[in-house]
Each structure stands twice: as structure tokens, then as C-alpha cells.
Amino acid sequence: MIEKPVAVVTGASSGIGAETVRLLSERGFQVFMGARRIERLQALAQKYGGIPIALDVSSTESVRQFTQELPDSVQVLVNNAGGALGLEPIVNFDENQWVEMYQSNVLGLARMSKALYPRLLTRPNPVSHVFNIGSVASFEVYPGGAGYTACKHAVRAISETMRLEWLGKPIRVTEIDPGFVETEFSLVRFGGDIARASSVYAGMEPLTATDIAETILWSIERPPHVNIDCMVVRPLDQARIDKIHRQA
Incomplete structure (x- = not known):
């Protein structure tokens, strides 16, 4: 019996994470999906297969418990958990929001990578693969985005350091830096304000x-x-974070 390759996806309950679960499942991976909203993961598992496990990457104990449920060998890790909070200028920044963003986007990525490193090295077929989901905010900045862009700049630094520290190991490291993607990202950032979240994508695709x-x-x-190494993916209507072509 041929064992399925194993993939782990964090932040899998919606958006990019959920779609990654679907595509990898369809491609024959056994997908272990982690997120805080376990009921959403269970719904995904019913549709696509895979194994849902509660995970909060901002908690070292949660990462430890999640890792205990995984098999000895992992071929793919998708560090997708994270997000943005707030859009205030630096002089009005919310410290709790910044701490939460660092915990998920930066420390959560590091926790998961550290915890799964031994499994990524076990029987790679023929190589394992780590994906760090960044953003065009990994190399661009904009007013009101200091907290989030600082986190994503850190993601880029971690990705580049991984390649240096793991040089010669059978582990590929890829950073994916999307531009505007219509998911729950803006809805979370603006505290559930649907109108404000929708306005981000108004007049463009x-x-x-x-x-x-x-x-x-x-x-x-x-x-x-x-x-x-790194893939920047933007919609045609976006040239920079703050340079958008919008139809009247």
C-alpha cells in the first residue's frame, strides 16, 4: 500500500488555507488542517477529506498538542495562519493588536516550523517543502499599515534565513506574497465591518x-x-499596495 504524502496547513478554516486544503486533497495528499475554528475544519473534512485539529499558532502549548497528532513524516507545511488588525497611524497604534499580529504572523510561523522540522527531514519524497504566506506588505509599506507590514517584513526575513540555515537539507522554502485577495482578511481587519471590508475591493477585480x-x-x-524562492502575485488592477485601478 502506497502511503499518501502528508501536508499540514495552518489557518485552514477559510480563504487561502481552505482552498489549499481542497487542492492538496484532490492531488492525493493526506492533509492535516489546523485553525481555531474547529467546526469549520470539520465541515472542510466532510467535503474534501483530511484531518481537522484545533490549532492556535499563537500558543506554544497548542502547537505542541497539534504536532503530537501528526505522523512521523511531513512533506509539506503551509504556514498560512495570520492576518491584519487595525489601520491606525503609529502615533495611535493599538499595542494589543500589534502583539496579536506578531504572535500569529511571526512567532506562530516560527513555532510551527520549529515543531515540524524533524518531521520534514524524515523520509522526504524526495524533498519536503515549507511555504510561508507573506504579502506584498513583505516589501512595501503604506500609511496605517506599520504593524502589519512590520510582521510581513519579518516573514520575509525568516524565509530568507531558513534557506541559509537549511542549505544542503532536503527542504525547499517558498514565500508566496499576494496582493489583494478577496477573503475574510479585510473583514477581520475591520472588526466585522462588512461595508468597510467590501470597499477595499470596490471597482477592481x-x-x-x-x-x-x-x-x-x-x-x-x-x-x-x-x-x-519567492512568488509575488497581484491582481492586474494593482501595481502597489496603494496603487489600484478602479472602474468608475
């Missing part, structure tokens, strides 16, 4: 979660000697 999930799958399917 943003990317979809599927667009980004497909870049992950494409990167996995490159020959094992090929590493996609």
Missing part, C-alpha cells in the same frame, strides 16, 4: 483564494532540484 492555492500546488510540483 481582486485575486481569489484559489489563485494563491494554485501557486502553492504549482511550486510543489516543480522538479525536486527547483526551488521557487
Whole structure:
């Protein structure tokens, strides 16, 4: 019996994470999906298969418990959990929001990568793969975005350092940096304000979660000697974070 390759997706309850679960499941992976909203994960498991496990990447204990449920070998880790909170200028920044963003976007990514590193090294087939979901905010800034852009700049630093520290190991590291993707991202950022969240994408055609999930799958399917270091994916209507073409 041929064992399925194992993939782990964090932040899997919606958006890019959920679409990644779907595509990897359809491609024959056994997907372990983690998120805080376990009921959403269970619904995904019913549709696509996979194993739902509660996970809060901002908690070291939660990461430990999640990792205990995984098999000894993992081929793919998608560090997708994270998000943005608030849009205040630095002089009015909310310290609790910044701490929460760092815990999920930066420390959560580091916790998961540290915890799964031994499993990524076990029987790679022929290589394992870590994906860090960044943003165009990994290399651009904008007014009101200091907390989030600082987190995503940190994601880029971690991705580049992984490649240096793991050079010679059978682990590929890919950073995916999306522009505007219409998911729950803006709804969470603006505290559930539907009108404000919708205005972000008004008059333009943003990317979809599927667009980004497909870049992950494409990167996995490159020959094992090929590493996609970083992929920037924007909608045609976006030139920079704050440069958007909108129809009247």
C-alpha cells in the first residue's frame, strides 16, 4: 500500500488555507488542517477529506498538542495562519493588536516550523517543502499599515534565513506574497465591518483564494532540484499596495 504524502496547513478554516486544503486533497495528499475554528475544519473534512485539529499558532502549548497528532513524516507545511488588525497611524497604534499580529504572523510561523522540522527531514519524497504566506506588505509599506507590514517584513526575513540555515537539507522554502485577495482578511481587519471590508475591493477585480492555492500546488510540483524562492502575485488592477485601478 502506497502511503499518501502528508501536508499540514495552518489557518485552514477559510480563504487561502481552505482552498489549499481542497487542492492538496484532490492531488492525493493526506492533509492535516489546523485553525481555531474547529467546526469549520470539520465541515472542510466532510467535503474534501483530511484531518481537522484545533490549532492556535499563537500558543506554544497548542502547537505542541497539534504536532503530537501528526505522523512521523511531513512533506509539506503551509504556514498560512495570520492576518491584519487595525489601520491606525503609529502615533495611535493599538499595542494589543500589534502583539496579536506578531504572535500569529511571526512567532506562530516560527513555532510551527520549529515543531515540524524533524518531521520534514524524515523520509522526504524526495524533498519536503515549507511555504510561508507573506504579502506584498513583505516589501512595501503604506500609511496605517506599520504593524502589519512590520510582521510581513519579518516573514520575509525568516524565509530568507531558513534557506541559509537549511542549505544542503532536503527542504525547499517558498514565500508566496499576494496582493489583494478577496477573503475574510479585510473583514477581520475591520472588526466585522462588512461595508468597510467590501470597499477595499470596490471597482477592481481582486485575486481569489484559489489563485494563491494554485501557486502553492504549482511550486510543489516543480522538479525536486527547483526551488521557487519567492512568488509575488497581484491582481492586474494593482501595481502597489496603494496603487489600484478602479472602474468608475
